[in-house]
Amino acid sequence: MSAPQAWMIYGANGYTGKLVVEEAVRRGLRPVLAGRNAAQLQALAAPHGLPVRAFPLDDAASLRSALDGIGLVLHCAGPFSATCAPMLEACLEVGAHYLDITGEIDVFAHCHAQDARAKDKGIVVLPGSGFDVVPTDCLAAQLKLALPTADALVLAFEAGGGPSPGTAKTSVEGLGKGGRARIDGKLTRVPLAWKTRSFERDGQSRFAMTIPWGDVYTAYVSTGIPNIEVYMGVPPSTAKRLRRLRLLGPLLDLGPVQSWLKAQVQKKVRGPSEGTRGKTGCVVWGEARDPQGNEVKRRLRTPNGYEITVTAALGIVARLLEGERPPGGYYTPSRLMGANYVLGLPGVSLD
Known part of the structure; x- marks a missing residue:
């Protein structure tokens, strides 16, 4: 991409989402904080002056509208068996990269099944961008x-x-x-x-x-x-x-x-x-x-x-928002970032 786009953390008020927000702010990033609970999101966003969008995932039209202007979603609201499909569908429709932190096998299979659609849209679909996997x-x-x-x-x-x-x-x-x-x-x-x-x-x-x-x-x-x-x-x-x-x-x-x-x-x-x-x-x-x-x-x-989930996911976010845009499609972490990606993350070493 020629310039960083707006990006969103959905489930920002959850346990892992809050950790991602904290580190993103520390790095000088300004994600849109999103989820279902407007009051919790506002409380989380206010100290940093971050934008907030509160919306559920069960209204497809509202979900697409909520992603207006968003180039990437880091989806942190599980269980992903219930939340992945609607968010991924919206990302495919609006052309936003989709990342999540799932470890659920059936969710990986569902995302992989959208490979052709992701290629057509030119977006990356990469579930499992944290400790899983x-x-x-x-x-x-x-x-x-x-x-x-x-x-x-x-x-x-x-x-x-x-x-x-x-x-x-x-x-x-x-x-x-x-x-x-x-x-x-x-x-x-x-x-x-x-x-x-x-x-x-x-x-x-x-x-x-x-x-x-x-x-x-x-x-x-x-x-x-x-x-x-x-x-x-x-x-x-x-x-x-x-x-x-x-x-x-x-x-x-x-x-x-x-x-x-x-x-x-x-x-x-x-x-x-x-x-x-x-x-x-x-x-x-x-x-x-x-x-x-x-x-x-x-x-x-x-x-x-949870610490490596934060740094791994944000490293992939940076790659997609600031680096050369990769071809669209379904990816695993090593296929997008390389086999040695994990070795560059803080605190990781080969024993």
């Missing part, structure tokens, strides 16, 4: 470059600090859907806590279980590796509990049950404090293997997941 996607791409013949990929992470309300609600939705893995190129449903294994961290063995993380979708797009599993470090008791829940799978997906569980999240989950975020980080593991038995392994250390 920038570090893991970039690590997957690095491993593919190191072992081009790889046909199996294992990714894993251990994160500290606890979830935000939005992340916790997304996890509740996942209970009824079970696990996911990429098997022989196909996105496949597997049981909750399908597999367990250990990874080494600082000389200690760390227990982990498979989870339906976004890379089951995105890493395949980025690398073409047909077999992909993603693990999360948890206490062994967590895997045992999830395996007991397998029998309740259909019940956990019922609307009333989902509503009750999400209400509990709303009451009890506040997200990690600034002090907790500063004291907790993440470790990300990656392993790629080929049919001949060759293997490459890498390990990343990153700041707290």
Whole structure:
């Protein structure tokens, strides 16, 4: 683009949205703050003199009107299973780049299905521009470059600090859907806590279980590796509990049950404090293997997941608003920013 365009943070008054606003202001940026709650948005915007647009996502005409003059939307209001489709549709209609911070597999698939439309409009559609899935996607791409013949990929992470309300609600939705893995190129449903294994961290063995993380979708797009599993470090008791829940799978997906569980999240989950975020980080593991038995392994250390979400997403915003405009279409982080993008983010290092 010849000059920076107006851009919007939708869900600016949410847990992660507020962190993005704070860092954007620190960098001298002036996003439009948007969401459904006008009073909260005004309170957030007033100290910085930022513009505000309050609107819901369930009125297509009003949504399109609210994006008038906007060149990019950073969508931070989850669960994205409910919010992605209307916002993405509006971005496609008005010609605004679409970014979000989802980790939801079905949302990645929906965005990918709009690839041809995004190309026609000349806009970038890039879901997963935060901790979901920038570090893991970039690590997957690095491993593919190191072992081009790889046909199996294992990714894993251990994160500290606890979830935000939005992340916790997304996890509740996942209970009824079970696990996911990429098997022989196909996105496949597997049981909750399908597999367990250990990874080494600082000389200690760390227990982990498979989870339906976004890379089951995105890493395949980025690398073409047909077999992909993603693990999360948890206490062994967590895997045992999830395996007991397998029998309740259909019940956990019922609307009333989902509503009750999400209400509990709303009451009890506040997200990690600034002090907790500063004291907790993440470790990300990656392993790629080929049919001949060759293997490459890498390990990343990153700041707290919410901290890296902020810096990763804003780095992509800057690329799209201030750099040379890339061709339109669906992108993963590594396909737009390069496999080593994550290594340039504050506090990230190869271990």
